[in-house]
Amino acid sequence: MIYREAGQFRTTYASDQAIFPIPQDRWFVVFAAVAAFVIPPLAANEYWLQAVLIPFLIYSLAAIGLNLLTGYAGQLSLGTGGFMAVGAYAAFKLTTALPQLNIVVVFLLSGLIAAGVGLVFGIPSLRIKGFYLAVATLAAQFFLLWLFNKVPWFVNYASSGTITAPNRSVLGVIVTGPNATASVRYVTALALVVVGALVAKNLVRGRVGRSWMAIRDRDIAAEIIGVRPLRTKLLAFGISSFYCGVAGAELVFLYFGSAETLAFDITLSFLVLFMVIIGGLGSILGSFLGAAFIVLVPIFLTNAPQAMGLSLPVALQKQFELMVFGGLIIFFLIVEPHGLARLWQITKEKLRLWPFPH
Amino acid sequence: MTELLYGIAVAPFKDMAGSPAFFAEVLIGGVFAGLMYSLVALGFVLIFKASGVFNFAQGAMVLFAALTLVGLIERGVPVALALLLTTAVMVALAWVIERVVLRPLVNQEHIILFMATIGLTFFLEGFGEMVWGANVKKLDIGIPDRSFIVAGIQINQLELSAAVTSAVLVAVLAVFFQRTRIGRALRAVADDHEAALSIGIPLKTIWMIVWSVAGIVAIVAGIMWGAKSGVQFSLSLIALKSLPVLILGGFTSVPGAIVGGLIIGVGEKMGEVYWGPLVGGAIENWFAYVLALAFLLFRPQGLFGEKIIERV
Numbered sequence: 001m002i003y004r005e006a007g008q009f010r011t012t013y014a015s016d017q018a019i020f021p022i023p024q025d026r027w028f029v030v031f032a033a034v035a036a037f038v039i040p041p042l043a044a045n046e047y048w049l050q051a052v053l054i055p056f057l058i059y060s061l062a063a064i065g066l067n068l069l070t071g072y073a074g075q076l077s078l079g080t081g082g083f084m085a086v087g088a089y090a091a092f093k094l095t096t097a098l099p100q101l102n103i104v105v106v107f108l109l110s111g112l113i114a115a116g117v118g119l120v121f122g123i124p125s126l127r128i129k130g131f132y133l134a135v136a137t138l139a140a141q142f143f144l145l146w147l148f149n150k151v152p153w154f155v156n157y158a159s160s161g162t163i164t165a166p167n168r169s170v171l172g173v174i175v176t177g178p179n180a181t182a183s184v185r186y187v188t189a190l191a192l193v194v195v196g197a198l199v200a201k202n203l204v205r206g207r208v209g210r211s212w213m214a215i216r217d218r219d220i221a222a223e224i225i226g227v228r229p230l231r232t233k234l235l236a237f238g239i240s241s242f243y244c245g246v247a248g249a250e251l252v253f254l255y256f257g258s259a260e261t262l263a264f265d266i267t268l269s270f271l272v273l274f275m276v277i278i279g280g281l282g283s284i285l286g287s288f289l290g291a292a293f294i295v296l297v298p299i300f301l302t303n304a305p306q307a308m309g310l311s312l313p314v315a316l317q318k319q320f321e322l323m324v325f326g327g328l329i330i331f332f333l334i335v336e337p338h339g340l341a342r343l344w345q346i347t348k349e350k351l352r353l354w355p356f357p358h
Numbered sequence: 359m360t361e362l363l364y365g366i367a368v369a370p371f372k373d374m375a376g377s378p379a380f381f382a383e384v385l386i387g388g389v390f391a392g393l394m395y396s397l398v399a400l401g402f403v404l405i406f407k408a409s410g411v412f413n414f415a416q417g418a419m420v421l422f423a424a425l426t427l428v429g430l431i432e433r434g435v436p437v438a439l440a441l442l443l444t445t446a447v448m449v450a451l452a453w454v455i456e457r458v459v460l461r462p463l464v465n466q467e468h469i470i471l472f473m474a475t476i477g478l479t480f481f482l483e484g485f486g487e488m489v490w491g492a493n494v495k496k497l498d499i500g501i502p503d504r505s506f507i508v509a510g511i512q513i514n515q516l517e518l519s520a521a522v523t524s525a526v527l528v529a530v531l532a533v534f535f536q537r538t539r540i541g542r543a544l545r546a547v548a549d550d551h552e553a554a555l556s557i558g559i560p561l562k563t564i565w566m567i568v569w570s571v572a573g574i575v576a577i578v579a580g581i582m583w584g585a586k587s588g589v590q591f592s593l594s595l596i597a598l599k600s601l602p603v604l605i606l607g608g609f610t611s612v613p614g615a616i617v618g619g620l621i622i623g624v625g626e627k628m629g630e631v632y633w634g635p636l637v638g639g640a641i642e643n644w645f646a647y648v649l650a651l652a653f654l655l656f657r658p659q660g661l662f663g664e665k666i667i668e669r670v
Contacts, residue, residue: 139647326480
């Protein structure tokens with residue numbers, strides 16, 4: 001009743017092919033986006049912005065990137081952390097070499113560099129499939145991090161081996177670095193992720209996305225009907241790495257402030273993969289839901305024992321968190337293997353009929 | 359440029375020819391290290407063969423087994439009894455995993471099961487350390503970490519015994535797979551789940567057995583690695599070291615795990631000793647992966663994996 005499409009007739013191709021054909025959906029999304037831009041910077045405090053919302057947005061972008069590759073094109077990758085590191089280090093090198101360059105342009109350029117690296121490491125996907133490919137992408141993960149650790153040029157010969165976000169401003173407002181306020185960084189991350197999601201959504205609706213899905217569902221059949229595997233797979237690797245690279249650059253510039261390669265190790269790759277799987281493979285909305293889940297659960301686990309009046313020793317607390325986190329992941333996979341996006345879909349179906357049972 | 363080429367193509371071989379004893383030492387060190395990787399890779403292969411699950415938790419199982427064993431010994435349990443108890447714990451773990459994780463996820467896509475085993479990894483790491491403590495423990499199994507010299511070549515006693523153990527283990531597994539009733543059932547399940555079910559092989563029991571066997575292999579690997587480098591959190595990371603072994607040998611081949619382990623072990627040691635200094639060392643983290651990748655480009659199914667035949 002609340003949510004229905006009966007009586008809504010589409011009379012043009014344009015309205016039939018819209019991203020959100022149902023007005024309720026469209027208005028909801030527009031309203032949510034506007035609210036996301038306006039409310040948190042005004043209402044949320046520093047802690048919420050810094051510890052929850054900013055990482056949520058950045059991880060969402062990375063999850064969208066991996067979802068394009070794994071969810072849509074069907075290529076399992078464990079090298080996400082490495083590609084994100086490429087973005088971060090490229091952004092650092094670019095902005096220190098060319099300080100006058102707009103920081104948003106720097107983010108996009110570093111995404112492009114990451115895309116280039118992704119293309120190179122995507123080449124084995126032409127011969128190798130499935131888990132063999134997943135293990136092969138680990139080569140990217142380990143090799144790239146080793147490279148950034150070993151070659152001091154990447155960190156501008158800093159003895160600490162860390163990269164630090166310098167102060168950079170856009171239109172007179174400081175966006176990155178130690179002097180940037182959390183609200184500004186939040187709005188920047190939000191703007192990037194909104195644009196990124198919109199582009200991704202349109203990509204997967206169009207020719208490119210269809211060819212990705214064809215390759216995912218049955219690659220030989222896809223090849224026979226004229227989808228070129230080389231181009232399609234490499235395109236998936238490139239675009240996915242672009243998203244991951246931008247997200248990696250944001251991670252250092254908008255969230256951590258400074259980082260070393262440890263921040264991009266294999267745990268990060270797994271986290272992003274968790275987001276994609278728990279959110280839902282092959283769903284842009286799922287990337288957001290999964291990122292929210294993975295960001296919120298550890299915070300909840302850290303605070304839950306205190307809220308219940310228990311005080312655990314630090315080490316025990318950490319192990320407990322690890323254990324419950326692992327358990328929760330298994331639980332979610334069992335309850336809904338198709339992810340949170342599927343739950344959302346089911347809810348929508350139910351809302352259509354509500355309050356009538358049939 | 360010529361210097362670099364010389365460093366890559368000439369100097370290492372000159373070094374090898376210059377001191378054959380050292381070369382042999384590196385070679386043997388590589389073989390031993392490779393066998394240790396094979397031990398972990400074996401656990402992967404067993405489970406992948408029988409249930410098609412890529413069990414990322416194998417490393418965590420190694421850690422968990424080693425932690426349990428050391429924890430029991432530290433609490434004054436005799437070694438033999440502790441071993442028995444650890445085996446019982448691993449079998450119980452296999453039962454729980456089959457009931458709680460695998461059974462509800464039957465028929466799901468491979469990637470879902472893979473993610474579930476990563477969840478299992480987190481769970482086991484947290485659980486093991488919560489029960490037994492997170493500090494580094496020494497595992498003393500009575501074999502001294504000493505070296506003796508044969509024909510001018512240093513051989514580490516501990517590594518030698520690890521090598522012998524893995525050889526024995528592989529032989530036992532081979533007999534188990536080829537000569538026993540259960541082994542035959544296991545091979546049937548590996549071949550075709552549905553066909554095996556239809557002739558009355560109890561799939562659930564088989565899975566439990568496979569996970570138990572993988573658990574026991576994990577104990578052996580845990581003992582060997584624990585004796586070598588102490589029982590600590592990083593034990594669970596050896597799963598990552600054995601993955602290149604796995605793709606090199608093929609996911610479904612027991613001999614492949616052994617041969618792959620040897621190639622990776624020797625290649626890694628050689629690369630580190632002779633070519634590592636060229637690029638600043640510490641290459642063992644990724645060298646094995648690149649080596650495996652180079653092999654895969656020519657044989658996508660690994661050295662001994664089943665040939666991939668695809669039809670529309």
